[in-house]
Amino acid sequence: MLRNFFIDCSKAANCCDKAQYNEASRIEKLKMRLHRFFCERCQNYTKKNTKLTKLIRKANLKPCPEEEKQQWRKKIENELSKSNSV
Numbered sequence: 001m002l003r004n005f006f007i008d009c010s011k012a013a014n015c016c017d018k019a020q021y022n023e024a025s026r027i028e029k030l031k032m033r034l035h036r037f038f039c040e041r042c043q044n045y046t047k048k049n050t051k052l053t054k055l056i057r058k059a060n061l062k063p064c065p066e067e068e069k070q071q072w073r074k075k076i077e078n079e080l081s082k083s084n085s086v
Helices: 009-020 026-038 040-059 066-085
Strands: none
Touching: 009 026, 009 040, 026 040
C-alpha cells in the first residue's frame, strides 16, 4: 500500500508543475511532498519552479492573441522566402 505513494523524479516534477497552477489533486500533492522529502534534486526543482512562477506573475505577462501570431508567421515566412530566392 505504501509503495503507491512513492513516485519517480519525472512524476514528481509533473506534480510540481501541476501544483503551481492548482491542477494537482490532493493525492498528487501528497506524493510529491513525500518524494521531495527524500530527493534533494526535486527540492531544488520545486524551489526554482516556485521562483519562476512568482517572477512570471510579477511581470504580469499577457498571452499574444492568435491573430498577431498568424501575422508574425506570415512575415517570417515572407522574409524566409525572400532570403531563399536570393
